[in-house]
Amino acid sequence: MSRYYAEIGRYEQIAIDIANKIVRKELKEGDKLSGRSTLAGAYNVSPETVRRAVALLQSKGVVEALVGKGIIIRSRTAAERFLKDFETKRVIEEIQARIAQLTAERDRINEEIAHELSMLVNYTSKAITRMDMIDEIRIPEDSWVVGQTIESSGINAFHDTLIIAIEKNDDNIFSPDASTKLFANDLLIIASPPGARERIRKIIERTKTQE
Structure with a gap:
């Protein structure tokens, strides 16, 4: 039985x-x-x-x-x-009982992931801030990178440059990969040497008419 x-x-x-x-x-x-x-x-x-x-x-x-x-x-x-x-x-x-069990397990895992990512960003931010390498750049609405991926925009092409996170209106993306799309008003949290930082800012602030 x-x-x-x-x-x-x-x-x-x-x-x-x-x-x-x-x-x-x-x-x-x-x-x-x-x-x-x-x-x-x-x-x-x-x-x-x-x-x-x-x-x-x-x-x-x-x-x-x-x-x-x-x-x-x-x-x-x-x-x-x-x-x-x-x-x-x-x-x-x-099936309903199994779905409820899996949903609870998924929520538990999501909470653990969010906690670990929060710790990662926290420790990374502290380490990079001490080296004066972190910067925040918001993407203007008329920027040519709107709709581009991180890779196609060329932002990650600079030596020692790392996009730590992208803060959006309704979501935050931690450790985004090269295929992540960029949108207007995204706030990029970037770690890079001072020289590369200025060049990245110029890339992002270039308008579509300046391409």
Whole structure:
């Protein structure tokens, strides 16, 4: 028995067992089930638990409880449909549980990544600031580098130049790669020697009409 079936209600387990017996033709249409007390003893449960199992099967058209006649098997087809519906429900709930588990794991990993990146930027900024090599340059709206990648703009072509991060309106990119696109108003956090820094600023501030 799967973990799912072990966790559902006992009355549901009994209903599934009876439905399986009907599908396997151990119980046939028109047959009469044992009385509730007998079933309660067979499944080692209370008569109330059996009553709930029978009520569930009756609501699905599998059996019918008739006063004075007992519990009658009504439909093997309904029993098959009941089992299929229950299996579908099981699969859906297991997928939902797995998604919830993976989402929680993803959130935990994202938090760890954000923490490590924050530490990286913090320590890198401190180290570079001590060497007086860090600068912030905002990309003007009319800059020719708007829409270019870091590589195609040539910003990273200078020796000892590193773009530490790009601060955007709705996001921050740490350690961007060469294929990262540049947009107007992006704030570039750049580490570079003083000479290269001025040349980078001139590249970024060049307008499209000056290309």
